[in-house]
Amino acid sequence: MPEQSLQDQLKALHDTLQDSPQLDEATQALLTQIAHDIDNLESKTAPPNDLTDLLQEQVIQFENDHPAISAILRQITDTLGRIGV
Numbered sequence: 020m021p022e023q024s025l026q027d028q029l030k031a032l033h034d035t036l037q038d039s040p041q042l043d044e045a046t047q048a049l050l051t052q053i054a055h056d057i058d059n060l061e062s063k064t065a066p067p068n069d070l071t072d073l074l075q076e077q078v079i080q081f082e083n084d085h086p087a088i089s090a091i092l093r094q095i096t097d098t099l100g101r102i103g104v
Contacts, residue, residue: 024094024098025057025095025098025099025102028091028094028095028098029054029057029058029095031091032050032053032054032088032091032092032095033054035087035088035091036050036051036054036088039085039087039088042085049073049077050077050088053070053073053074053077053092056070057070057095057099070099071096071099071100074092074095074096074099075096077089077092078092078093078096
């Protein structure tokens with residue numbers, strides 16, 4: 020069940036990133052890399068050890084300026100925790 024939730028949350032992150040042209044290129048690239056790393060979880064590729072820490076940093080960074088992205092990242096962090104990442 021958490022894996023399906025994670026897929027849904029990743030889709031929401033991808034959709035939100037496409038709808039957020041106001042993000043600078045570095046931020047867009049970082050979020051895209053995070054999404055890619057999480058996608059790799061499904062193919063059993065090991066994620067970077069600091070993936071959860073990186074997600075939490077991004078949640079804090081986006082809290083005021085990009086609340087939709089922040090909320091999605093928070094959900095992804097919670098889901099990753101539930102599946103043991």
